[in-house]
Amino acid sequence: MKDQSKLIHDINSGLSSISQAIxxxxxxxxxxELLSQVTPLALEKITQVLADWEELKNxxxx
Amino acid sequence: MLKLKKQLNFLIIEDDxxxxxxxxxxxxxxxxxxxxxxxxxxxxxxxxxQFDMAFIDLDLEDGDLKGLEIISPAARKGIYPVxxxxxxxxxxxxxxxxxxxxDYLVKPFNKTSLDMVLKKFSxxxxxxxxxxxxxxxxxxxxxxxxxxxxxxxxxxLNDKPVLIFGPTGTGxxxxxxxxxxxxxxxxxxxxxxxxxxxxxxLLESELFGYEKGAFSGAEKSKKGKLELAxxxxxxxxxxxxxxxxxxxxxxxxxEEKTFYPLGSEKSxxxxxxxxxxxxxxxxxxxxKGEFRExxxxxxxxxxxxxxxxxxxxxxxxxxxxxxxKKSIRRVVIPADVMNVLEGYSWPGNIRELxxxxxxxxxxxxxxxxxxxxxxxxxxxxxxxxESKGALARISTESVIATTIAPSRSNGSFVxxxxxxxxxxxxxxxxxxxxxxxxxxxxxxxxxxKVRQTLQQLKISNSSFYRIxxxxxxxxxxxxxx
Numbered sequence: 001m002k003d004q005s006k007l008i009h010d011i012n013s014g015l016s017s018i019s020q021a022i023x024x025x026x027x028x029x030x031x032x033e034l035l036s037q038v039t040p041l042a043l044e045k046i047t048q049v050l051a052d053w054e055e056l057k058n059x060x061x062x
Numbered sequence: 063m064l065k066l067k068k069q070l071n072f073l074i075i076e077d078d079x080x081x082x083x084x085x086x087x088x089x090x091x092x093x094x095x096x097x098x099x100x101x102x103x104x105x106x107x108x109x110x111x112q113f114d115m116a117f118i119d120l121d122l123e124d125g126d127l128k129g130l131e132i133i134s135p136a137a138r139k140g141i142y143p144v145x146x147x148x149x150x151x152x153x154x155x156x157x158x159x160x161x162x163x164x165d166y167l168v169k170p171f172n173k174t175s176l177d178m179v180l181k182k183f184s185x186x187x188x189x190x191x192x193x194x195x196x197x198x199x200x201x202x203x204x205x206x207x208x209x210x211x212x213x214x215x216x217x218x219l220n221d222k223p224v225l226i227f228g229p230t231g232t233g234x235x236x237x238x239x240x241x242x243x244x245x246x247x248x249x250x251x252x253x254x255x256x257x258x259x260x261x262x263x264l265l266e267s268e269l270f271g272y273e274k275g276a277f278s279g280a281e282k283s284k285k286g287k288l289e290l291a292x293x294x295x296x297x298x299x300x301x302x303x304x305x306x307x308x309x310x311x312x313x314x315x316x317e318e319k320t321f322y323p324l325g326s327e328k329s330x331x332x333x334x335x336x337x338x339x340x341x342x343x344x345x346x347x348x349x350k351g352e353f354r355e356x357x358x359x360x361x362x363x364x365x366x367x368x369x370x371x372x373x374x375x376x377x378x379x380x381x382x383x384x385x386x387k388k389s390i391r392r393v394v395i396p397a398d399v400m401n402v403l404e405g406y407s408w409p410g411n412i413r414e415l416x417x418x419x420x421x422x423x424x425x426x427x428x429x430x431x432x433x434x435x436x437x438x439x440x441x442x443x444x445x446x447x448e449s450k451g452a453l454a455r456i457s458t459e460s461v462i463a464t465t466i467a468p469s470r471s472n473g474s475f476v477x478x479x480x481x482x483x484x485x486x487x488x489x490x491x492x493x494x495x496x497x498x499x500x501x502x503x504x505x506x507x508x509x510x511k512v513r514q515t516l517q518q519l520k521i522s523n524s525s526f527y528r529i530x531x532x533x534x535x536x537x538x539x540x541x542x543x
């Protein structure tokens with residue numbers, strides 16, 4: 001179990017990592033190789049952020 | 063796209079694979095990228111490799127804030143450490159800076175912030191370039207002016223406007239071009255327009271361009287300076303002479319980065335860095351209602367004040383030497399002539415001085431005499447009572463005599479002992495020895511203050527550092543190159 005501040009930090013860090021990856025892909029739209037490298041990592045990160053967010057919601061409810 | 067002058071070696075220390083991949087893709091257009099995800103492998107790479115910059119995340123695989131431990135070792139190895147972190151606590155940022163971090167970027171950062179850091183690194187690393195520019199492009203040893211020009215370090219890091227003040231002939235265009243070259247590495251896209259040289263009715267079409275048929279005589283469309291400067295620098299010289307109505311239109315174009323060419327219904331976008339120059343007191347013109355206040359506040363940002371030559375007389379001899387080097391045919395300017403040239407006020411500043419040197423170089427005599435000088439200079443010069451040149455010669459003579467040859471009996475400038483030294487070691491070695499001893503002597507005499515030493519010796523920055531490098535090499539027992 002992560003503590004609340006760690007969860008906030010990880011969510012913030014995950015969102016920033018996803019947003020930068022999206023910007024990178026957006027700036028290089030025709031680069032399919034880059035897309036194939038970024039997509040699985042970005043999906044993994046999104047899943048992680050969502051899990052952290054659920055956990056944080058539980059912390060807040062408690 | 064930002065273009066760096068050389069390919070760099072980057073080290074990314076980041077635990078998050080997606081962030082590493084993103085940053086690596088942004089950096090690889092500027093050089094080679096190496097990666098580490100924990101502090102131990104990062105330290106190993108720092109110790110083994112040669113890196114220019116390290117991008118360090120503070121929280122790593124082997125623990126939170128482990129990145130802080132990497133900053134000092136990286137800085138000690140001469141690497142430029144940049145922290146990239148989501149942490150915004152002041153304590154954390156302060157600790158990173160205390161450990162030697164050069165820039166702290168908070169995540170998520172955009173490409174512009176990254177480019178700014180790369181540009182700053184490039185400038186710091188190329189400090190010699192700026193020094194070289196000042197030594198070869200804009201000659202001055204005037205301490206106050208050099209301090210004024212140091213603002214260029216900040217100017218190249220962002221796109222804020224620049225306003226250059228200075229009397230005619232002080233090199234305003236030259237400084238504008240130098241700024242552009244420092245940023246872009248070449249003079250492409252440096253678009254200059256002297257507002258005072260174009261008739262008022264043509265200035266608008268020159269600036270904004272026009273469509274075919276916009277006015278009688280417009281047989282084909284023409285791009286304006288604003289459009290041509292897209293992605294570069296628009297230099298507006300003598301901006302104070304621009305008509306008020308046009309000032310309003312220019313203000314709109316600067317603010318919106320969009321404008322309409324004459325006769326066109328289609329707007330044109332242009333992203334340019336504005337550098338303006340004037341020899342007028344713009345604030346006074348604003349007060350008199352002759353220059354728009356809103357435009358004044360829009361074009362000023364970084365202000366540079368260039369002094370007239372009359373206020374930096376120490377530069378006259380340096381400039382003469384600099385301009386003389388530009389011609390293949392060399393002439394000699396003796397001390398008495400130099401004294402008169404230094405005593406003249408040069409109302410046309412560097413431009414007038416350059417013209418005068420070119421005129422003297424075209425004289426048939428190899429040694430310039432007072433008779434060769436233009437009448438207006440001879441009549442209006444106020445040389446020092448004692449000839450500075452002669453004084454300098456006497457003082458140099460005595461130092462050389464006491465350091466290399468304590469006595470001379472034949473009345474020649476060079477003593478017999480010195481002639482023997484030249485015969486044994488060659489003229490080059492003799493000249494180098496004098497250079498070394500004089501730089502060492504005056505540098506120490508001036509409490510190791512470079513600018514004073516340069517002013518006294520009347521040599522350029524590059525010559526000074528060349529000699530200092532030789533002295534250092536000799537002190538370390540190395541053979542001078």
